[in-house]
Amino acid sequence: MVRVLVAEDSPTTRELLVSMLGTDPSIVVVGQARDGVEAVEQTLRLRPDLVTMDIHMPRLDGFEATKQIMVEAPTPIIIISAVVNPDDVVASMEALRAGAVTVLAKPPNPFSPEFDDACRSLTSTVKALSQVTLVRRRPGPTLHPALHPTPAPPAVATTQQRAPRVLAIGASTGGPNALGQVLGALPADFPAPVLVVQHMTIGFLEGFAQWLDRGCALDVRLARHGERLAPRTVYVAPEDHHLGVSASGHVVLSADDRINGFRPSVSYTFDSAARAFGAATVAVILTGMGSDGVSGLRTVRERGGRVIAQDEETSVVFGMPGSAVAAGVVDDVLPLPGVGAVLRGLFGKAN
Numbered sequence: 001m002v003r004v005l006v007a008e009d010s011p012t013t014r015e016l017l018v019s020m021l022g023t024d025p026s027i028v029v030v031g032q033a034r035d036g037v038e039a040v041e042q043t044l045r046l047r048p049d050l051v052t053m054d055i056h057m058p059r060l061d062g063f064e065a066t067k068q069i070m071v072e073a074p075t076p077i078i079i080i081s082a083v084v085n086p087d088d089v090v091a092s093m094e095a096l097r098a099g100a101v102t103v104l105a106k107p108p109n110p111f112s113p114e115f116d117d118a119c120r121s122l123t124s125t126v127k128a129l130s131q132v133t134l135v136r137r138r139p140g141p142t143l144h145p146a147l148h149p150t151p152a153p154p155a156v157a158t159t160q161q162r163a164p165r166v167l168a169i170g171a172s173t174g175g176p177n178a179l180g181q182v183l184g185a186l187p188a189d190f191p192a193p194v195l196v197v198q199h200m201t202i203g204f205l206e207g208f209a210q211w212l213d214r215g216c217a218l219d220v221r222l223a224r225h226g227e228r229l230a231p232r233t234v235y236v237a238p239e240d241h242h243l244g245v246s247a248s249g250h251v252v253l254s255a256d257d258r259i260n261g262f263r264p265s266v267s268y269t270f271d272s273a274a275r276a277f278g279a280a281t282v283a284v285i286l287t288g289m290g291s292d293g294v295s296g297l298r299t300v301r302e303r304g305g306r307v308i309a310q311d312e313e314t315s316v317v318f319g320m321p322g323s324a325v326a327a328g329v330v331d332d333v334l335p336l337p338g339v340g341a342v343l344r345g346l347f348g349k350a351n
Helices: 011-021 036-046 062-072 086-098 115-129 175-184 205-214 266-280 294-302 319-326 336-348
Strands: 002-007 027-033 050-054 077-081 102-105 166-171 194-198 219-222 233-236 242-245 251-254 281-285 306-310 332-334
Touching: 002 011, 002 036, 002 115, 011 027, 011 115, 027 036, 027 115, 036 050, 036 062, 050 062, 050 115, 062 077, 062 086, 077 086, 077 115, 086 102, 086 175, 086 205, 102 115, 166 175, 166 266, 175 194, 175 205, 175 336, 194 205, 194 242, 194 266, 205 219, 205 233, 242 266, 266 281, 266 294, 281 294, 281 319, 281 336, 294 306, 294 319, 306 319, 306 336, 332 336
Parallel strands: 002 027, 002 050, 050 077, 077 102, 166 194, 166 281, 194 233, 219 233, 281 306, 306 332
Antiparallel strands: 242 251
16 A cells, blocks of 8 residues: 655645545555645654655745655655746756656646546556655755766776767656756767757646756757757757657657657657767666667667666666666666766767
8 A cells, every 4th residue: 555645735736636546546645734844744754655745835845845854754755736837847846856756747627638647647656656765865955966066986988989979868757857967967068969858747848948957057948840959959858749860960859659658758769869870879868667768779779879877776766777778778887976977078089
């Protein structure tokens, strides 16, 4: 049985979340908090398996409550956020940086045609993430990764034959924080374009791109069909479109069928980049549930490119990188702080 604490200041939304969770017999709501202070107190007292956390609450907001919980009683936290404006999304991303595991949109009206899908998404995410093992965080301010980079181990030697010309990164659960750290470690004069696919609930990607842009020296934007790839620029796959590239180095957005349930798909982007750039491709697979990315990484390896996977210890969920490692399509398995250092070394050779 998965024991859940629901933290939400709106009685209507709180009741709706409790009702949605109650549709799964393996989930039980053990507590309801009306603000961040109650969320922290009940987490310490009830020790739930998972907390759903609103962002805007009285007395203590969801960001501060998340920070306290991660210091005092590390617990998987799902941020439940509105997507009315990008600022709300940025606040949700900061909560992820503070230790929350993922973010979902506030539930739609029960009479909405999207309600059943939202209910299934919530219950399946709760059950999957309740098993995540977290570590206690030290108290103190949340550091900006670009301003306070984590020391990294020395870069590993490369066997790539061609100087890299494109970097492709894929992530899912736990990805926003991981991406923030990796991109924050790259210099302002990074000599190649960066393609990013992050699995995320509809409505959050614009604010997510803005949040990444604030946290690194590169120019981060949602990718636009037909634009020419440029160095020092990060292209984030937009909602409901696969992100690809042409042989001439232009962005190609596609509404083709979902791949293993995803659009955008990490595998699609890896495959497209490898076909366009061949051995000059570097692909990075970060934390996330499932196995998206593996088939695309096979193409990267077949074309002579380089593949880096985040290690299990620093991954929130080792599903995607673990599947890539098991499939034998990875060159290097690195702790998250080491990824940026290796990328700086690899792409420094392209200058």
